[in-house]
Amino acid sequence: xxxxxxxxxxxxxxxxxxxxxxxxxxxxxxxxxxxxxxxxxxxxxxxxxxxxxxxxxxxxxxxxxxxxxxxxxxxxxxxxxxxxxxxxxxxxxxxxxxxxxxxxxxxxxxxxxxxxxxxxxxxxxxxxxxxxxxxxxxxxxxxxxxxxxxxxxxxxxxxxxxxxxxxxxxxxxxxxxxxxxxxxxxxxxxxxxxxxxxxxxxxxxxxxxxxxxxxxxxxxxxxxxxxxxxxxxxxxxxxxxxxxxxxxxxxxxxxxxxxxxxxxxxxxxxxxxxxxxxxxxxxxxxxxxxxxxxxxxxxxxxxxxxxxxxxxxxxxxxxxxxxxxxxxxxxxxxxxxxxxxxxxxxxxxxxxxxxxxxxxxxxxxxxxxxxxxxxxxxxxxxxxxxxxxxxxxxxxxxxxxxxxxxxxxxxxxxxxxxxxxxxxxxxxxxxxxxxxxxxxxxxxxx
Amino acid sequence: xxxxxxxxxxxxxxxxxxxxxxxxxxxxxxxxxxxxxxxxxxxxxxxxxxxxxxxxxxxxxxxxxxxxxxxxxxxxxxxxxxxxxxxxxxxxxxxxxxxxxxxxxxxxxxxxxxxxxxxxxxxxxxxxxxxxxxxxxxxxxxxxxxxxxxxxxxxxxxxxxxxxxxxxxxxxxxxxxxxxxxxxxxx
Numbered sequence: 001x002x003x004x005x006x007x008x009x010x011x012x013x014x015x016x017x018x019x020x021x022x023x024x025x026x027x028x029x030x031x032x033x034x035x036x037x038x039x040x041x042x043x044x045x046x047x048x049x050x051x052x053x054x055x056x057x058x059x060x061x062x063x064x065x066x067x068x069x070x071x072x073x074x075x076x077x078x079x080x081x082x083x084x085x086x087x088x089x090x091x092x093x094x095x096x097x098x099x100x101x102x103x104x105x106x107x108x109x110x111x112x113x114x115x116x117x118x119x120x121x122x123x124x125x126x127x128x129x130x131x132x133x134x135x136x137x138x139x140x141x142x143x144x145x146x147x148x149x150x151x152x153x154x155x156x157x158x159x160x161x162x163x164x165x166x167x168x169x170x171x172x173x174x175x176x177x178x179x180x181x182x183x184x185x186x187x188x189x190x191x192x193x194x195x196x197x198x199x200x201x202x203x204x205x206x207x208x209x210x211x212x213x214x215x216x217x218x219x220x221x222x223x224x225x226x227x228x229x230x231x232x233x234x235x236x237x238x239x240x241x242x243x244x245x246x247x248x249x250x251x252x253x254x255x256x257x258x259x260x261x262x263x264x265x266x267x268x269x270x271x272x273x274x275x276x277x278x279x280x281x282x283x284x285x286x287x288x289x290x291x292x293x294x295x296x297x298x299x300x301x302x303x304x305x306x307x308x309x310x311x312x313x314x315x316x317x318x319x320x321x322x323x324x325x326x327x328x329x330x331x332x333x334x335x336x337x338x339x340x341x342x343x344x345x346x347x348x349x350x351x352x353x354x355x356x357x358x359x360x361x362x363x364x365x366x367x368x369x370x371x372x373x374x375x376x377x378x379x380x381x382x383x384x385x386x387x388x389x390x391x392x393x394x395x396x397x398x399x400x401x402x403x404x405x406x407x408x409x410x411x412x413x414x415x416x417x418x419x420x421x422x423x424x425x426x427x428x429x430x431x432x433x434x435x436x437x438x439x440x441x442x443x444x445x446x
Numbered sequence: 447x448x449x450x451x452x453x454x455x456x457x458x459x460x461x462x463x464x465x466x467x468x469x470x471x472x473x474x475x476x477x478x479x480x481x482x483x484x485x486x487x488x489x490x491x492x493x494x495x496x497x498x499x500x501x502x503x504x505x506x507x508x509x510x511x512x513x514x515x516x517x518x519x520x521x522x523x524x525x526x527x528x529x530x531x532x533x534x535x536x537x538x539x540x541x542x543x544x545x546x547x548x549x550x551x552x553x554x555x556x557x558x559x560x561x562x563x564x565x566x567x568x569x570x571x572x573x574x575x576x577x578x579x580x581x582x583x584x585x586x587x588x589x590x591x592x593x594x595x596x597x598x599x600x601x602x603x604x605x606x607x608x609x610x611x612x613x614x615x616x617x618x619x620x621x622x623x624x625x626x627x628x629x630x631x632x633x
Binding site (some may be wrong): 001003006007008009011013014015018019020022024026028029031032033034094098117193197253359360363364366407408409 | 452461469470471472473476478479482484485486487490496500503504507508511558572575587588591592593596597598609612615616622623626
């Protein structure tokens, strides 16, 4: 029995035996009231107000008043939104559905949405047919292909069980559609909350609410990431980033792998780094290549060690050029806090020691510190947050973690079984075996 | 592992707490469903008595309702809830001790003294916890197992040094591993 099993047993047993007292508690909380999950009509009015064309104009005021009069004057005639399906590739479309999964409203979030919808009238159509039509049009118009194969599917339903069913069903529908078009697609899924924060962010950065919710979830897990940077990434880039980091994010999952055909391979990036640094591969003692994002651009962060020097270089993932970080701050502004200046050692004052960090990490992951081998630490600073990049081997398993150096909070863990892109060793072995058997010319098979 | 045990499921978000603060009954129910097992577990680990633990659960959620506007966020919802639950549990413990004292004075014969272990109602796991761990150890293990609370936050809640919490946690889990294996607990 492992430690995790002990904790699981405790968790299960107390949850099974917990008392069912909610109704009697609720009776003693008179201010608690049932609140509607969503107000589709109001939201529709708000969407109209939010468009630049109508904002600050008398016309918008007139339309709002007219819509409000229609709503007030015709109670009960408005179809109620029961579920919402948001599809983001770059075109961003929201389908509002009634209780029978029939489309009652279509929201186009950007100009690309106009392109793919064109003259199609999806209102009154079954949601499954509408999703088929939208994905088909995205493929036909070249928005989804082998290079950008990721679809963000976000769903909200008044019924939580139905919500999960819909996520499963439409993931399957989209995957099947893409494979029917000879595209190895990747469908990222999330439960949509329509949070106020996401609405604000969507408006501020001119992105869809679904993308805003995904970005907020990422920055909640890893505050080193900035929302403005993530907003610049395409859905496929976000998918690649989540895979590279193996983040463990609530309600965000994916099927299929994000396409990396639009970026260099790690090997090609390493070669580009060697060329840029004018190094000979034979002089390299060790190197490490990691896919990251910097200022909203996908980059490879490459560290190279030779007998005499250590190098770190950022290579733009799309074209192999050296990435130069943008300097937004005015160097003359005394109010600017040089948070990422590695020469300024102030940030190191609150950093926990390597021993303290590994003890915290081991406790968090249920590992025996004494069994950890090949332990390596690298202390870095990202957007003002100090963190340790930690690598070690534990019971024949390689771990790579990024950990807040002040608190011990684990940002990412390559061996997190609940992570976005976790593959255990057995699965990896199986895949390798499959690859081996598929390649008759593989010298290992001979 | 066949269970649906997921660390991510144990987290109570500030967003949910904000909805509770707007007196959204549905959010309050979500909070109850997510966290009442943890509150119940903590109360049982302090009191070892089901009825008393249920009282703690009831009182805790009423206190949450009354004090939700004071919750300041920062992602520490479970630490806040555990603090409220511990206060209620210790109030009951103090009342219980007072009652026992009065009984002794007035009746001179309290019969079978109510002990934690005798009120278990055959709850085997609780029995193991009570038998093999002391109160601090039980609270640390239950807080971490039920809510995935950081050891640092547990240390703050229990007003203990982090190193003490870490060593107690490790020692406790090792003890439980051994006794659960001996008691043939299935994984």
